[in-house]
Amino acid sequence: MEPYKLDFENYRKLLMKYIESEDESTLYQAEQFTRTSMQQHISPEEIINVHIQILKEIYPDMPHEIDASMKFLLETMISYGLAYQEFQSLREKQVELESEIAVAASMQQTLLSTTIPKVQGLEIGAVSVPAHRMNGDYIHFVTGGESSNIGIAIADVIGKGIPAALAMSMIKYSLDSFPDAMCSPSETLESLNRVVERNVDSSMFITMLYGLYNREISTLYFSSAGHEPGFYYSAARKEFVEIQAKGLVLGVSPQVKYEEYELKLSDGDMVVLLTDGVTECRLGDNFIETDEVLKVIEKYMHLPAQEAVDSVYRHFERLQEFQLRDDFTLIFLKK
Amino acid sequence: MITKSSVHIKKEWDIVGARQMGRELAKDLGFGTVDQARITTAISELARNIYLYAGSGQIMFEIVEDLNKKGLKIIAVDKGPGIQDVSKVMEDGFSTSGGLGAGLPGVKRLMDYFDIDSAPDKGTVITTIKWVR
Numbered sequence: 001m002e003p004y005k006l007d008f009e010n011y012r013k014l015l016m017k018y019i020e021s022e023d024e025s026t027l028y029q030a031e032q033f034t035r036t037s038m039q040q041h042i043s044p045e046e047i048i049n050v051h052i053q054i055l056k057e058i059y060p061d062m063p064h065e066i067d068a069s070m071k072f073l074l075e076t077m078i079s080y081g082l083a084y085q086e087f088q089s090l091r092e093k094q095v096e097l098e099s100e101i102a103v104a105a106s107m108q109q110t111l112l113s114t115t116i117p118k119v120q121g122l123e124i125g126a127v128s129v130p131a132h133r134m135n136g137d138y139i140h141f142v143t144g145g146e147s148s149n150i151g152i153a154i155a156d157v158i159g160k161g162i163p164a165a166l167a168m169s170m171i172k173y174s175l176d177s178f179p180d181a182m183c184s185p186s187e188t189l190e191s192l193n194r195v196v197e198r199n200v201d202s203s204m205f206i207t208m209l210y211g212l213y214n215r216e217i218s219t220l221y222f223s224s225a226g227h228e229p230g231f232y233y234s235a236a237r238k239e240f241v242e243i244q245a246k247g248l249v250l251g252v253s254p255q256v257k258y259e260e261y262e263l264k265l266s267d268g269d270m271v272v273l274l275t276d277g278v279t280e281c282r283l284g285d286n287f288i289e290t291d292e293v294l295k296v297i298e299k300y301m302h303l304p305a306q307e308a309v310d311s312v313y314r315h316f317e318r319l320q321e322f323q324l325r326d327d328f329t330l331i332f333l334k335k
Numbered sequence: 336m337i338t339k340s341s342v343h344i345k346k347e348w349d350i351v352g353a354r355q356m357g358r359e360l361a362k363d364l365g366f367g368t369v370d371q372a373r374i375t376t377a378i379s380e381l382a383r384n385i386y387l388y389a390g391s392g393q394i395m396f397e398i399v400e401d402l403n404k405k406g407l408k409i410i411a412v413d414k415g416p417g418i419q420d421v422s423k424v425m426e427d428g429f430s431t432s433g434g435l436g437a438g439l440p441g442v443k444r445l446m447d448y449f450d451i452d453s454a455p456d457k458g459t460v461i462t463t464i465k466w467v468r
Contacts, residue, residue, distance in 0.1 A: 071368065079437060
């Protein structure tokens with residue numbers, strides 16, 4: 001590889017001009033010169049070398065001591081030059097990785113995309129935003145033909161980024177492969193648990209809440225595998241209640257039974273499902289309190305469901321100065 | 336002109352001896368100031384690796400000719416523990432992250448030709464060449 005030759009003449013011109021005038025405009029030109037040289041991967045020692053040669057040209061009687069000291073300087077710059085080249089090559093590698101991740105992220109988006117169902121009798125809003133490029137949270141809606149049931153899945157892999165995202169793709173395909181996605185929440189979680197237990201490293205935990213909403217009797221059946229508890233808003237009592245549901249996280253033990261709970265919704269009631277990215281929003285070093293989360297939800301819940309979740313998300317995004325600490329997922333089910 | 340010579344590396348001080356010999360040969364061959372400094376830095380790195388990881392070894396110099404160019408070949412030989420994973424030590428950021436200097440990727444950058452022959456418990460032979468431009 002023949003390196004780009006430093007623009008010797010230009011450097012000489014600038015240096016001589018500066019020695020004469022010592023003006024700022026020449027220094028500005030020197031800055032431009034450095035920029036071009038860096039683009040061409042010129043090492044610092046090469047610039048010093050050119051500098052020495054020009055000095056000798058202009059001052060043929062330059063004292064030997066100065067010459068020696070310049071050589072000394074050149075020698076000390078060699079390692080900086082190497083560090084700079086290493087930095088360049090690492091940066092190229094990083095750009096490669098970034099573009100690979102970008103492709104993976106957009107693939108994930110396509111793979112895990114779900115359509116929020118528009119059905120009579122239940123208004124659904126959902127938002128799921130990754131903290132980094134890839135999402136370790138997952139939401140999925142299932143609506144089956146003539147059935148009046150809607151399946152709702154919300155899951156969170158403990159951990160972020162690419163490993164979490166890979167685990168999520170597996171959950172999605174397992175769910176899809178179950179013969180009847182409309183079967184009961186407890187059975188769904190039990191089957192998923194077996195898949196996760198067999199296929200995922202024991203250090204990775206997945207929490208999930210699976211719900212089945214029966215529109216005819218306005219009842220939500222659900223089971224939880226250690227998932228962040230959601231909230232139930234009662235319009236009659238105008239208050240939020242935490243949705244308690246016990247269950248072991250997925251993948252810990254091969255044979256786990258999940259309890260099934262039910263919740264009857266009346267007009268105006270709302271169910272809030274979320275991941276810990278919502279409840280563990282941080283302000284500086286402090287987590288925000290549940291009460292504050294509920295206050296924010298209350299503030300926007302009068303809006304149409306999708307608009308409401310989007311507004312809550314924007315609120316927390318801003319609160320955290322647009323730097324999400326964790327994947328953020330929120331679902332509203334409004335009766 | 337002597338075409339082959341070598342320096343034993345046992346003490347840290349020997350690194351200076353190897354640098355000295357390399358620089359003189361480079362000067363005689365007509366390398367410019369920058370290339371002299373680069374060759375010397377590469378020698379330092381190779382000699383320091385021997386001193387730190389193998390305990391003792393040799394830096395050998397040879398003046399080589401190829402068609403119409405001349406060059407300096409530097410061979411670092413030791414019978415130390417060898418390198419477990421050569422690809423790993425040739426990765427940028429692997430050896431340098433601990434502030435250990437240029438590392439072998441640095442030597443490769445400083446020189447025109449670079450080759451490693453090493454296996455665990457078999458010692459290491461690193462061959463490098465710099466051509467006079």
